[in-house]
Amino acid sequence: MSSYDKYVTPLSTRYASQEMMTIFSARERASTWRQLWVWLAEAERELGLPIPEDAIQEMRENVRVSDEAFDKAREYEAKFRHDVMAHVHAYGEDAPKAAGHIHLGATSCYVTDNADLIFQKKALDLILPKLAKVIQNLQVFALKYKDLPTLGFTHYQPAQLITVGKRAAQWIQELMMDLEDIETVRDRLQFRGAQGTTGSQATFLELFEGNADKIVQLNEILCKKAGFPSAYPISTQTYTRKVDLRVANAVCALGATAQRICSDIRHLANLKEMEEPFEKSQIGSSAMAYKRNPMRSERITALGRKLARLPADFTATFETQWFERTLDDSAIRRMDIPEMFLLADSILLALDNVTNGIVLYPSVIRSRIDQELPFMATESILMKLATHGVSRQEAHEEVRVLSHQASDVVKQQGGRNDLLERIKKTEFFRPVWGDIDSLVDPKLFIGNCPKIVEDYCNGEVAAKLANYKESLDKASTAQLSI
Numbered sequence: 001m002s003s004y005d006k007y008v009t010p011l012s013t014r015y016a017s018q019e020m021m022t023i024f025s026a027r028e029r030a031s032t033w034r035q036l037w038v039w040l041a042e043a044e045r046e047l048g049l050p051i052p053e054d055a056i057q058e059m060r061e062n063v064r065v066s067d068e069a070f071d072k073a074r075e076y077e078a079k080f081r082h083d084v085m086a087h088v089h090a091y092g093e094d095a096p097k098a099a100g101h102i103h104l105g106a107t108s109c110y111v112t113d114n115a116d117l118i119f120q121k122k123a124l125d126l127i128l129p130k131l132a133k134v135i136q137n138l139q140v141f142a143l144k145y146k147d148l149p150t151l152g153f154t155h156y157q158p159a160q161l162i163t164v165g166k167r168a169a170q171w172i173q174e175l176m177m178d179l180e181d182i183e184t185v186r187d188r189l190q191f192r193g194a195q196g197t198t199g200s201q202a203t204f205l206e207l208f209e210g211n212a213d214k215i216v217q218l219n220e221i222l223c224k225k226a227g228f229p230s231a232y233p234i235s236t237q238t239y240t241r242k243v244d245l246r247v248a249n250a251v252c253a254l255g256a257t258a259q260r261i262c263s264d265i266r267h268l269a270n271l272k273e274m275e276e277p278f279e280k281s282q283i284g285s286s287a288m289a290y291k292r293n294p295m296r297s298e299r300i301t302a303l304g305r306k307l308a309r310l311p312a313d314f315t316a317t318f319e320t321q322w323f324e325r326t327l328d329d330s331a332i333r334r335m336d337i338p339e340m341f342l343l344a345d346s347i348l349l350a351l352d353n354v355t356n357g358i359v360l361y362p363s364v365i366r367s368r369i370d371q372e373l374p375f376m377a378t379e380s381i382l383m384k385l386a387t388h389g390v391s392r393q394e395a396h397e398e399v400r401v402l403s404h405q406a407s408d409v410v411k412q413q414g415g416r417n418d419l420l421e422r423i424k425k426t427e428f429f430r431p432v433w434g435d436i437d438s439l440v441d442p443k444l445f446i447g448n449c450p451k452i453v454e455d456y457c458n459g460e461v462a463a464k465l466a467n468y469k470e471s472l473d474k475a476s477t478a479q480l481s482i
Contacts, residue, residue, distance in 0.1 A: 011339065014482055015303065015346035023122050024338035030065040030073070032118055033084070033111040034091055036226075037102050038063060040194065043221040044104060047214050049207060055098035062094040069094055084108040105207045107197045109238050109325075114192050116337060117239065118226060120247055123341040124186040129471035130348040131182065131254070135175050136465055136472055137355035139457045142168035146453035149442035150273070150365050151372060158372040161445040164360065165453040167264070172461060174257045179464065181250040189247075192239040193219035193231035198324045237325035241318040244337065248314040251344050255307030258347045262297035262304070265354070269294045272364045277357035296480065300350045307343040310336060349478040356477040369442050371410065374419035375403060377440045381423065381432060384439065388431040398428050 012021050022028055038059045045051040065073075069090045076086035085108075092099030103110075146165035151158050194215070196203045201215050208214040219231045232239050268274035269292075276296050313336050317329050378399045385395045406419035420436055423429045432439075465472065 011342040016342040017345050020345040023119050032115040034063045036111045039225040043218050051101045058095040059098045105203045113238050127344050131179050132468035133475050134351045138168050138172045139461050142453050143457050146450045149446050163446050163449040166449040169453045169456050171261045178254045178257050185247045185250045191223045191228035191231045193222050195235040199235040245314040245318045248311045252307050252310045255304035258304035259301050262300045265297045266294045275359040276354045296354050303343050303347050310340050352478040353480050371417045374417050380439045384432045
């Protein structure tokens with residue numbers, strides 16, 4: 001049977017990186033179990049248990065699970081209906097001197113849970129620099145266009161002017177929140193260690209003949225070997241599934257941020273003010289040859305929608321665990337944990353590509369400003385008239401009448417906004433005719449946007465990105481093959 005005859009997730013065939021797929025591959029999983037058994041045997045021998053060094057050496061030499069070992073494990077699992085014990089026996093065939101020492105004192109969750117924590121730590125370490133790269137892309141973009149006026153939108157209706165850089169800075173701030181949340185869960189991640197079948201450590205207390213201090217030492221050794229600062233002080237048969245939920249809440253929030261950013265980009269593409277990168281030979285539509293669809297941003301939005309909703313699964317898995325453990329967490333976690341990180345990875349690869357190649361159309365932006373700015377400038381005109389002794393209320397009424405006439409031209413006749421021309425032709429406004437053009441410079445209406453962008457991007461953002469300097473210096477923009 002060909003691989004084309006089996007379902008495979010598009011996350012692995014189309015979107016995610018090879019590095020992320022490797023972390024959650026079957027070989028990495030099974031080989032990490034073996035590494036955990038090696039660490040356990042080494043630690044137990046160090047603490048005085050009679051495990052021969054040549055047995056441990058044989059274990060070390062067979063950590064990587066071969067295709068043949070997978071075949072053996074599959075046969076054992078068909079017999080035992082237990083995946084961990086299947087791999088214990090398969091490992092015992094590869095390391096026969098150690099067969100009687102593998103998994104000594106441990107429960108299945110010693111390998112399954114500790115491995116999941118290792119995988120999540122590796123995955124978090126993989127996505128953090130990628131998120132920093134996206135932030136850096138937008139930082140450069142925001143600073144470049146910090147002074148370029150553009151229409152602000154509230155209710156998706158034209159509002160007070162901002163700058164293109166200011167809008168990008170808003171996107172950056174939301175991604176910075178994601179970065180900080182993901183950093184926090186990464187830094188707080190701990191190991192399960194060796195805790196026994198219900199978290200009582202009873203089997204290890206027996207192995208060490210009642211010496212509880214050796215259990216403490218055992219877990220210190222295991223944490224050091226696995227690269228964790230410490231173990232969770234309380235475990236049941238598993239580490240609490242609250243850990244997975246905390247990680248999911250941080251990682252999956254990225255999906256919501258990605259949707260929001262790409263929704264803005266898609267709307268701006270419709271307005272022809274901004275576009276994502278578009279390849280020379282790229283086809284936008286199979287029917288409409290002229291189209292330039294924002295398909296990358298649409299893809300990100302779709303992946304973000306899926307990612308942002310995964311915490312519901314993690315919540316249900318956590319809240320339905322009974323007492324010291326029920327197995328209804330197993331099958332869903334096999335899907336949800338890898339999927340969460342493959343989605344985040346896929347989103348960040350695409351976001352890097354989009355944010356590093358945004359195309360801007362300043363002339364279109366200015367044209368749209370010119371349609372709205374005359375209305376916005378009327379308050380300045382009123383103030384200028386007041387300096388000439390003109391009644392503010394009379395001026396307000398004159399502006400109101402002319403504004404409605406200009407609005408009718410735009411909305412009913414499809415013409416351009418001619419309010420300023422009407423003002424220049426109306427005798428009432430003669431005292432300020434010479435000032436009109438200077439009152440409608442777009443840069444007069446962007447407030448403090450340039451300084452806001454500079455202060456934020458050169459301050460808080462730059463300080464955060466400094467922590468990722470080494471990876472950012474080596475990073476190249478993600479290239480999408482599809």
